Amino acid sequence: MATETEKTFVELINAHQRLVHKVCNLYAETADERKDLFQEIVLQLWRSYHTFRGEAKFSTWMYRIALNTAIGGWRKSSRQPYFEKMNDGHYNLGSPVEPDKEEQIQNLYKAIRQLPEVDRALIMLALEDIPYEEIAATVGLTQNNVRVRMLRIREKLKKALTHGA
């Protein structure tokens, strides 16, 4: 039987589930790894839930833990990748996936995955429309540094997407 805290936490995670999936798409390549990372992030969020005081936005708090887990805490399994079977409990988030858009988003994920881990976090936060000030605080760089790196990242992505990721 789930406690009230567990229920509240699960509701919050449900509302921000896409964010966790995006982190998984950037730091894990196979369906198996993505599933492992998703579970690990949810677990770490739950273990740190007592530190969330509501002063910051839940999503900001989530970014920090999800990225910290993906970058430092999680270790890829050595198991062989497998093709994930879609079951009744698994369905796509948001609106139905359009084939053209799917190719575009997959190419974007692939291009971002070619970046170093730190740059992946930076571009993800930028794509989520997070202000540079907040990105700098989340990552641990100066705002100026974030700006300079973002310019370089955009160039790299442009190149990767033009030449096919």
Place this chain on the structure above:
Amino acid sequence: MELDELKEIWKHPSATETVWSATELLEALQGKSKSILSRIKRSIQIEITTGGIAFAILVSQIIMVEPGPIWWLMIGLLVFSASVAIYFYLKIRLVTTFDFSTNNLKNNLAVLINKLELFLKIYKRGNQWGLVVFYLLGLTAAYLEHGTDRVLEYITTAQGALLVVLYTAAIIGPVFFVDRVLHKLYGEHIHRLKIMLADFDNPTDLQNKA
């Protein structure tokens, strides 16, 4: 391609984003963590359990053995085992005092590397010193049991010398073995984390991972 165009693509859901139901999320909360610190914590818990069993066996032997040189040797081993508890405490404390929510990415990584390196250092030192103590205790036990003259006489024979060599190898071997295992289990991961940490200050160029 401009950032706004990328943002437009980014907004669209991908086929790889699959909803976890509330039931699955609740199950995930009870799941087993695969983080490096959780793995270490579990291995320490196994060590503590094994150590506890060895401690209990030792105590039962002390009760049964008549007081004498060997009995005192066992008492020495018991005192040594008690000091090992401090070693376990240090190790377990390292892995239980880490919070993913308190630091930014850079500081978090630095703290994690520091903890993992300290853990490895304590592990290696503990292992080296532990084996040295066991080595000396083994030799002392032989002296106490058979007397200095008989032991010296025995180790000058081919069979005795071979036994000493094998005994020494049995003590030194695990030191190298454990070092290699630790490097394989954690050393490579720490190395990867260090490269990432260095990347915060000195960004690397686009890595060709394709």
